[in-house]
Every structure is written in C-alpha cells, then in structure tokens.
Amino acid sequence: MQGPDHLNLVLLEIEGQHENVSAQGYGVVPQIVLTTVAGANEVDYFRQLLDLHLLHELRLDGPEVERTIVLPPGAGLVVRVLGDPNQRYGRLEFIEYEGIVSRNLYSRAVPPACGMLSVEYLVADLDVALRSSAVCDVMHHGVVSTVHGRGRMASASSSSGFRVDLFEI
Numbered sequence: 001m002q003g004p005d006h007l008n009l010v011l012l013e014i015e016g017q018h019e020n021v022s023a024q025g026y027g028v029v030p031q032i033v034l035t036t037v038a039g040a041n042e043v044d045y046f047r048q049l050l051d052l053h054l055l056h057e058l059r060l061d062g063p064e065v066e067r068t069i070v071l072p073p074g075a076g077l078v079v080r081v082l083g084d085p086n087q088r089y090g091r092l093e094f095i096e097y098e099g100i101v102s103r104n105l106y107s108r109a110v111p112p113a114c115g116m117l118s119v120e121y122l123v124a125d126l127d128v129a130l131r132s133s134a135v136c137d138v139m140h141h142g143v144v145s146t147v148h149g150r151g152r153m154a155s156a157s158s159s160s161g162f163r164v165d166l167f168e169i
Contacts, residue, residue: 030089031093033093033095035096035102039096045159047082052083071100078095106162109161109162119162126153129166137156
C-alpha cells in the first residue's frame with residue numbers, strides 16, 4: 001500500500017495472535033525496511049547503537065529478480081536484517097541496490113515531510129544505551145512527553161542520515 005511521501009506500507013495480520021497496543025491505540029512495527037547506498041556501514045552503526053544482531057544477509061540477482069523489481073540487466077540487491085533473535089519486533093532491514101545509480105534522500109525526511117521520518121526504540125536505561133554507542137553522534141532531548149508518557153529521550157543519525165530516537169521507559 002502506498003503511504004505518505006511514497007512510503008510503502010505492508011500490513012500483516014497473524015490469525016489468532018493478539019498484538020499489544022497503548023491506551024491511545026499505537027502498536028509496534030515488526031520490521032522497518034530502509035534503502036541505503038552503504039549497507040555494511042549502516043549495519044555496523046545500528047549494531048553498535050542498538051546492540052542488534054545480523055539475522056540474515058543475502059544477495060538477490062538474476063533475470064527473475066530484475067524482472068520482479070524492475071532492475072536493469074546485471075543489477076541486484078543485498079538484503080541485511082538486524083534484530084534480536086528472540087524478538088520479532090524492532091527489526092531493521094537494509095536494502096542496498098547494486099549496479100544502478102541511486103541517490104540518498106534521507107535529508108528530505110524532516111518535518112514538514114510526511115511518512116517515516118525516524119524510528120523509535122524503547123530502552124530501559126538511556127545511559128546504558130548511550131554508553132554502548134560511544135562513537136555514534138547522539139543528540140540529547142532531556143525529558144519529553146510522547147505517546148509512551150514522559151521520559152528521557154535522545155536521537156542518533158546514521159551516516160546515511162536515517163534517525164533513531166531512543167526513549168527511556
């Protein structure tokens with residue numbers, strides 16, 4: 001489904017499985033898909049910042065992939081999925097196209113743009129999360145009010161420019 005600012009949305013319902021939502025009706029997203037020109041760098045950055053594991057890495061290419069995704073001959077893509085192997089939520093999937101000219105559009109993902117501007121991770125202790133990410137450029141926001149209530153928050157951006165908010169619960 002096409003969302004705001006050409007954001008692709010995929011809705012999945014697992015029959016018989018209850019999903020928790022907040023009092024305001026907000027739920028979690030199992031996996032966010034990000035397109036990048038520097039997949040290995042992004043994976044290293046988010047592994048360090050969020051302490052996620054590389055769960056899958058595969059290259060897709062060939063005539064069937066070219067036809068399905070509408071890629072030029074010889075092009076392909078590398079798919080890398082980060083997450084917690086014991087948790088199906090909060091996974092990041094990085095898509096890196098090969099054999100095509102691309103451009104980084106993350107600088108356009110700022111208000112008043114619509115769509116996915118960042119992703120938020122809830123952490124038990126913001127100080128611990130930030131200590132484990134010493135080389136990451138982090139912006140502290142102090143105590144803020146969000147749909148999760150009041151708490152301390154910080155943001156970090158990858159080298160591509162994708163932003164992650166860390167909110168202490």
